[in-house]
Amino acid sequence: MEHLTAETLARLVDDAPSAEERAHLDGCATCSEELRAYEEQTRALGSLPELLPPQGDWNVLEARLRSEGLLRDPGLFARFGLTRTPAWMRMAASVLLFGVGMMSGAAWASGAPEAGGPLGAASVTDLDGAASAVRMAEQRYVDAMSRYRELLARNGEGAETVDPISRYAALEHLVLVSQAAVRQAPGDQFLNGFLASALAERDAAARLVSSGRDSWF
Amino acid sequence: MQRQTATTDAGLLALAAEGDARAIRTLYDRFSPRVFAVVRRIAGDDELAQDYAQEAWIRAIRALPTFRGDARFSTWLHRIAVNSALQALRRAETRRKREAPLPDDVPTSAPGGDVFLQRKLSRALDRLPEGMRRVLILHDVEGYTHEEIGDVLGITSGTSKSQLSKARAKMRQLLGALDQGDTEAWQVKDQGVESWSI
Numbered sequence: 001m002e003h004l005t006a007e008t009l010a011r012l013v014d015d016a017p018s019a020e021e022r023a024h025l026d027g028c029a030t031c032s033e034e035l036r037a038y039e040e041q042t043r044a045l046g047s048l049p050e051l052l053p054p055q056g057d058w059n060v061l062e063a064r065l066r067s068e069g070l071l072r073d074p075g076l077f078a079r080f081g082l083t084r085t086p087a088w089m090r091m092a093a094s095v096l097l098f099g100v101g102m103m104s105g106a107a108w109a110s111g112a113p114e115a116g117g118p119l120g121a122a123s124v125t126d127l128d129g130a131a132s133a134v135r136m137a138e139q140r141y142v143d144a145m146s147r148y149r150e151l152l153a154r155n156g157e158g159a160e161t162v163d164p165i166s167r168y169a170a171l172e173h174l175v176l177v178s179q180a181a182v183r184q185a186p187g188d189q190f191l192n193g194f195l196a197s198a199l200a201e202r203d204a205a206a207r208l209v210s211s212g213r214d215s216w217f
Numbered sequence: 218m219q220r221q222t223a224t225t226d227a228g229l230l231a232l233a234a235e236g237d238a239r240a241i242r243t244l245y246d247r248f249s250p251r252v253f254a255v256v257r258r259i260a261g262d263d264e265l266a267q268d269y270a271q272e273a274w275i276r277a278i279r280a281l282p283t284f285r286g287d288a289r290f291s292t293w294l295h296r297i298a299v300n301s302a303l304q305a306l307r308r309a310e311t312r313r314k315r316e317a318p319l320p321d322d323v324p325t326s327a328p329g330g331d332v333f334l335q336r337k338l339s340r341a342l343d344r345l346p347e348g349m350r351r352v353l354i355l356h357d358v359e360g361y362t363h364e365e366i367g368d369v370l371g372i373t374s375g376t377s378k379s380q381l382s383k384a385r386a387k388m389r390q391l392l393g394a395l396d397q398g399d400t401e402a403w404q405v406k407d408q409g410v411e412s413w414s415i
Contacts, residue, residue: 010385044334045357050250051257054267061271070278072236
């Protein structure tokens with residue numbers, strides 16, 4: 001009896017057998033077993049896991065993205081269009097941001113965040129845990145900003161001008177509460193970064209107010 | 218919850234499209250294992266895979282402002298990764314060195330399942346002739362249809378189908394040889410037997 005060829009069996013993983021092929025498979029244990037092996041091989045290929053890129057891959061990519069001008073780290077408020085949004089919305093964003101920062105800082109300081117809490121199930125017991133916690137805090141920060149960005153879009157915001165003095169006042173407030181948070185958790189990188197951004201934004205706003213070059217009045 | 222995730226992703230993509238470093242890093246963290254996996258299997262080489270994956274990310278970030286959300290972002294990115302790897306492979310084909318030893322260990326993000334089988338499959342995949350490997354990976358590993366493979370590789374769906382059968386048969390042969398310690402069968406690719414390129 002002549003067996004089905006390897007390519008035929010491989011094809012039959014996807015295709016229904018012809019009547020002749022069906023008849024052969026019904027009467028040939030060897031070919032039936034071989035077909036099952038092909039099916040198993042195909043299933044296994046479809047279950048191959050994802051692969052982690054090599055360590056340091058992001059650093060190389062980041063350098064390339066920067067060299068091509070595809071990556072930027074603008075000021076905290078400019079990044080999310082806050083210079084062009086109403087004061088009340090900026091204040092809302094400040095509260096949102098600060099809330100995220102405070103929750104992260106509190107969880108960080110406690111060292112034992114609850115599952116589902118600001119830092120998820122990560123525990124800060126070593127350097128890797130600390131790095132992971134920072135990454136999670138950043139992730140939540142990005143998520144919060146993403147939602148805020150969409151809120152702006154849904155409200156048709158984005159081109160409205162603002163009063164620079166109100167903006168300065170809002171930033172000053174944000175700096176003060178950020179400084180208070182950093183005093184409580186001086187080692188918290190997230191809060192320190194947040195404070196640094198707020199300070200930079202506030203100083204820029206102050207320069208704008210003092211220069212008198214703006215056209216908002 | 219699903220709606221909220223989709224909404225969040227849209228905002229994240231909008232930020233990334235403007236070059237926001239944190240948003241792009243978030244995308245990278247979320248999708249780099251999938252990008253690297255498909256590129257690695259197409260390239261058949263760790264070092265090349267890293268270059269190709271980087272190129273794919275550069276292309277994707279560059280093209281992000283044109284992403285309109287007609288397809289899922291993961292699908293869109295996956296297609297860029299596949300195209301990027303295939304193009305790079307074509308460019309490098311004439312100068313690519315296949316003599317480099319296979320890596321002893323390929324890190325996986327999901328070590329579950331039959332790790333020994335996965336390792337065998339990966340080694341066999343790396344030994345498949347180039348064209349066969351591309352079709353097999355796109356169809357059996359990545360789930361592309363023959364029409365999609367034809368589109369990506371510039372071949373007919375019939376050619377894709379016939380090459381898939383050949384590739385599966387060759388895989389079976391290589392896996393069998395590996396089980397029996399038949400090193401001769403592992404030379405198939407290097408000798409250019411049944412080589413086929415697109």
